[in-house]
Amino acid sequence: MPKINGNEIRPGNVLEHNGGLWAAVKVDHVKPGKGGAFAQVEMKNLRNGSKLNERFRSADKVEKVRLEQKDQQFLYEDAGMLILMDTDTYEQVQLAADLLGERRPFLQDGMMVVVEYHNEEAINAALPQKVTCKIVETEPVVKGQTAANSFKPALLDNGIKVSVPPFVGPDEDIIVNTETFEYVERA
Structure with a gap:
């Protein structure tokens, strides 16, 4: 592994x-x-x-340290473990579900996940930045409520609550940013 000087450390290293x-x-x-x-470096284990x-x-x-990145397809979840398949070798891999943290609800069947490995040990998993979700419940449109930055709460099919513009209604598909948990656009 390459050694670097203390002043060469960058965020994400x-x-x-x-x-x-x-x-x-x-x-x-x-x-x-x-x-x-x-x-002065703030680090996370x-x-x-x-x-x-x-x-x-x-x-x-x-x-x-250089981490090896592999694209893997999510198959299903079993007893707190995510079952993923390596798309090159078709080998199935088990990862702990808490590796995704609070982004876990955005994981959908068949979704491609980027898993980072260090010496065959899975260290991190990243979802796509944008995911399509369906709105289950939201407030009705109020006529005349067209203020520039007005948003209303909405409950998604995965249980996550986001703020959406007033023109978006129930049973609509929207695209959500998985990093910021924010509405991006209609699907």
Whole structure:
């Protein structure tokens, strides 16, 4: 694995530090009036989700880890495990459902998921950025309510609540951003 200097750390980099795998979430370069410059790095453990703030000077060396990304198709869920199929080898893989976190409800049958591996261990899974969902319940349209930024709550078929524009009604398909949980457009 390549070693990089402490001042070369960027958000999104995966580092091997203190015997664990950490993703750099936020990086601030600080130049105090007295003493040498350093990078203040907020990191998240990829295995257990704990957070850590660490200072790295430019002379410090850290291991930068490359994760292997594979496209895999979601088949079904069984006892808290997601069953995915590698589309190249047709091999089935089991991953813990909590790997997706709060984005889990957006997972749909047959959806392609990008799984990141480190030495054959699944570290992270990413859904497509936009997903089509059906509105189950929302308030009726109020005639004359055409204010520029007025939104109303809506319940989706997967149990997630989002805010939608007033012209969107029940039983309509909409596209939702899986990262921000926001309405994007009608499907």
